[in-house]
Amino acid sequence: MWLPIHLNESSAEPMYHQIEVQLRALIVSGQLTEGTLLPSIREMAQMLGCSVITVRRVYQDLETEGLLRTRQGTGTFVASVQKEDLGRQRTASVIEAVEAAVDAGMRVQLTRQEMEQIMARVLDERWKES
Structure with missing residues:
Protein backbone atom coordinates (compact mmCIF):
# COMPACT_ATOMS: atom_id res chain seq x y z
CA MET A 1 0.00 0.00 0.00
CA TRP A 2 1.35 3.40 -0.99
CA LEU A 3 0.81 6.27 1.45
CA PRO A 4 1.24 9.94 0.49
CA ILE A 5 3.81 10.67 3.19
CA HIS A 6 6.63 12.98 2.22
CA LEU A 7 9.68 13.54 4.38
CA ASN A 8 11.88 16.60 4.38
CA GLU A 9 15.32 15.46 5.47
CA SER A 10 16.53 19.05 5.78
CA SER A 11 13.72 19.93 8.19
CA ALA A 12 14.50 20.60 11.83
CA GLU A 13 11.40 18.54 12.64
CA PRO A 14 12.34 14.94 13.57
CA MET A 15 11.51 12.31 10.97
CA TYR A 16 9.22 10.35 13.31
CA HIS A 17 7.23 13.53 13.94
CA GLN A 18 6.87 14.27 10.22
CA ILE A 19 5.55 10.74 9.65
CA GLU A 20 3.26 10.83 12.68
CA VAL A 21 1.70 14.18 11.75
CA GLN A 22 1.05 13.09 8.16
CA LEU A 23 -0.29 9.65 9.08
CA ARG A 24 -2.58 11.19 11.74
CA ALA A 25 -3.87 13.66 9.14
CA LEU A 26 -4.64 10.83 6.69
CA ILE A 27 -6.67 9.07 9.39
CA VAL A 28 -8.57 12.02 10.86
CA SER A 29 -9.40 13.38 7.39
CA GLY A 30 -10.95 10.03 6.46
CA GLN A 31 -8.46 9.30 3.68
CA LEU A 32 -7.53 6.15 5.60
CA THR A 33 -10.74 4.53 6.81
CA GLU A 34 -11.46 2.23 9.70
CA GLY A 35 -10.03 -1.23 9.17
CA THR A 36 -7.43 -0.17 6.60
CA LEU A 37 -4.37 -2.39 6.92
CA LEU A 38 -1.18 -0.36 7.09
CA PRO A 39 2.16 -1.58 5.77
CA SER A 40 4.21 -3.57 8.25
CA ILE A 41 6.76 -1.63 10.24
CA ARG A 42 9.55 -2.96 8.02
CA GLU A 43 7.68 -2.19 4.80
CA MET A 44 6.87 1.34 5.94
CA ALA A 45 10.48 1.96 7.00
CA GLN A 46 11.69 0.76 3.61
CA MET A 47 9.12 2.88 1.72
CA LEU A 48 10.09 6.01 3.65
CA GLY A 49 13.81 5.34 3.85
CA CYS A 50 13.94 5.47 7.63
CA SER A 51 14.62 3.08 10.46
CA VAL A 52 12.27 0.41 11.79
CA ILE A 53 12.57 2.06 15.21
CA THR A 54 11.20 5.32 13.79
CA VAL A 55 8.12 3.65 12.30
CA ARG A 56 7.58 1.53 15.43
CA ARG A 57 7.49 4.73 17.50
CA VAL A 58 4.95 6.34 15.15
CA TYR A 59 2.69 3.27 15.21
CA GLN A 60 2.93 3.04 19.01
CA ASP A 61 2.16 6.75 19.50
CA LEU A 62 -0.88 6.58 17.20
CA GLU A 63 -2.04 3.39 18.87
CA THR A 64 -1.81 5.13 22.25
CA GLU A 65 -3.96 7.94 20.80
CA GLY A 66 -6.53 5.36 19.72
CA LEU A 67 -6.07 5.91 15.99
CA LEU A 68 -4.41 2.56 15.25
CA ARG A 69 -4.72 -0.95 16.60
CA THR A 70 -2.28 -3.80 16.22
CA ARG A 71 -3.22 -7.46 16.13
CA GLN A 72 -0.32 -9.82 16.73
CA GLY A 73 0.41 -11.81 13.59
CA THR A 74 -2.14 -9.87 11.52
CA GLY A 75 -0.86 -6.30 11.32
CA THR A 76 -1.65 -2.70 12.17
CA PHE A 77 -5.04 -1.28 11.23
CA VAL A 78 -6.79 2.06 11.37
CA ALA A 79 -8.96 1.92 14.49
CA SER A 80 -12.60 2.78 14.85
CA VAL A 81 -12.67 6.37 16.05
Whole structure:
Protein backbone atom coordinates (compact mmCIF):
# COMPACT_ATOMS: atom_id res chain seq x y z
CA MET A 1 0.00 0.00 0.00
CA TRP A 2 1.35 3.40 -0.99
CA LEU A 3 0.81 6.27 1.45
CA PRO A 4 1.24 9.94 0.49
CA ILE A 5 3.81 10.67 3.19
CA HIS A 6 6.63 12.98 2.22
CA LEU A 7 9.68 13.54 4.38
CA ASN A 8 11.88 16.60 4.38
CA GLU A 9 15.32 15.46 5.47
CA SER A 10 16.53 19.05 5.78
CA SER A 11 13.72 19.93 8.19
CA ALA A 12 14.50 20.60 11.83
CA GLU A 13 11.40 18.54 12.64
CA PRO A 14 12.34 14.94 13.57
CA MET A 15 11.51 12.31 10.97
CA TYR A 16 9.22 10.35 13.31
CA HIS A 17 7.23 13.53 13.94
CA GLN A 18 6.87 14.27 10.22
CA ILE A 19 5.55 10.74 9.65
CA GLU A 20 3.26 10.83 12.68
CA VAL A 21 1.70 14.18 11.75
CA GLN A 22 1.05 13.09 8.16
CA LEU A 23 -0.29 9.65 9.08
CA ARG A 24 -2.58 11.19 11.74
CA ALA A 25 -3.87 13.66 9.14
CA LEU A 26 -4.64 10.83 6.69
CA ILE A 27 -6.67 9.07 9.39
CA VAL A 28 -8.57 12.02 10.86
CA SER A 29 -9.40 13.38 7.39
CA GLY A 30 -10.95 10.03 6.46
CA GLN A 31 -8.46 9.30 3.68
CA LEU A 32 -7.53 6.15 5.60
CA THR A 33 -10.74 4.53 6.81
CA GLU A 34 -11.46 2.23 9.70
CA GLY A 35 -10.03 -1.23 9.17
CA THR A 36 -7.43 -0.17 6.60
CA LEU A 37 -4.37 -2.39 6.92
CA LEU A 38 -1.18 -0.36 7.09
CA PRO A 39 2.16 -1.58 5.77
CA SER A 40 4.21 -3.57 8.25
CA ILE A 41 6.76 -1.63 10.24
CA ARG A 42 9.55 -2.96 8.02
CA GLU A 43 7.68 -2.19 4.80
CA MET A 44 6.87 1.34 5.94
CA ALA A 45 10.48 1.96 7.00
CA GLN A 46 11.69 0.76 3.61
CA MET A 47 9.12 2.88 1.72
CA LEU A 48 10.09 6.01 3.65
CA GLY A 49 13.81 5.34 3.85
CA CYS A 50 13.94 5.47 7.63
CA SER A 51 14.62 3.08 10.46
CA VAL A 52 12.27 0.41 11.79
CA ILE A 53 12.57 2.06 15.21
CA THR A 54 11.20 5.32 13.79
CA VAL A 55 8.12 3.65 12.30
CA ARG A 56 7.58 1.53 15.43
CA ARG A 57 7.49 4.73 17.50
CA VAL A 58 4.95 6.34 15.15
CA TYR A 59 2.69 3.27 15.21
CA GLN A 60 2.93 3.04 19.01
CA ASP A 61 2.16 6.75 19.50
CA LEU A 62 -0.88 6.58 17.20
CA GLU A 63 -2.04 3.39 18.87
CA THR A 64 -1.81 5.13 22.25
CA GLU A 65 -3.96 7.94 20.80
CA GLY A 66 -6.53 5.36 19.72
CA LEU A 67 -6.07 5.91 15.99
CA LEU A 68 -4.41 2.56 15.25
CA ARG A 69 -4.72 -0.95 16.60
CA THR A 70 -2.28 -3.80 16.22
CA ARG A 71 -3.22 -7.46 16.13
CA GLN A 72 -0.32 -9.82 16.73
CA GLY A 73 0.41 -11.81 13.59
CA THR A 74 -2.14 -9.87 11.52
CA GLY A 75 -0.86 -6.30 11.32
CA THR A 76 -1.65 -2.70 12.17
CA PHE A 77 -5.04 -1.28 11.23
CA VAL A 78 -6.79 2.06 11.37
CA ALA A 79 -8.96 1.92 14.49
CA SER A 80 -12.60 2.78 14.85
CA VAL A 81 -12.67 6.37 16.05
CA GLN A 82 -15.76 8.06 17.46
CA LYS A 83 -16.94 11.18 15.58
CA GLU A 84 -16.30 13.46 18.56
CA ASP A 85 -12.79 12.04 18.92
CA LEU A 86 -12.17 12.63 15.21
CA GLY A 87 -13.18 16.26 15.60
CA ARG A 88 -10.85 16.65 18.55
CA GLN A 89 -8.03 14.96 16.64
CA ARG A 90 -8.58 17.15 13.57
CA THR A 91 -8.46 20.29 15.69
CA ALA A 92 -5.39 19.07 17.58
CA SER A 93 -3.59 18.37 14.28
CA VAL A 94 -4.21 21.89 13.04
CA ILE A 95 -3.22 23.46 16.36
CA GLU A 96 0.03 21.50 16.31
CA ALA A 97 0.81 22.69 12.77
CA VAL A 98 0.02 26.32 13.63
CA GLU A 99 2.18 26.10 16.75
CA ALA A 100 5.06 24.78 14.63
CA ALA A 101 4.59 27.67 12.19
CA VAL A 102 4.56 30.21 15.03
CA ASP A 103 7.72 28.64 16.49
CA ALA A 104 9.41 28.89 13.07
CA GLY A 105 8.41 32.55 12.80
CA MET A 106 9.70 33.30 16.27
CA ARG A 107 13.02 31.59 15.54
CA VAL A 108 13.60 34.05 12.69
CA GLN A 109 12.30 36.91 14.84
CA LEU A 110 9.19 37.80 12.86
CA THR A 111 6.83 40.15 14.64
CA ARG A 112 3.31 39.11 15.53
CA GLN A 113 1.99 41.43 12.84
CA GLU A 114 4.27 39.88 10.19
CA MET A 115 3.14 36.41 11.20
CA GLU A 116 -0.53 37.40 11.07
CA GLN A 117 -0.01 38.86 7.59
CA ILE A 118 1.67 35.66 6.43
CA MET A 119 -1.14 33.55 7.86
CA ALA A 120 -3.79 35.71 6.18
CA ARG A 121 -1.95 35.56 2.85
CA VAL A 122 -1.57 31.77 2.98
CA LEU A 123 -5.23 31.33 3.96
CA ASP A 124 -6.33 33.56 1.08
CA GLU A 125 -4.14 31.65 -1.40
CA ARG A 126 -5.33 28.22 -0.24
CA TRP A 127 -9.00 29.19 -0.31
CA LYS A 128 -8.61 30.43 -3.88
CA GLU A 129 -7.13 27.05 -4.85
CA SER A 130 -9.99 25.02 -3.39
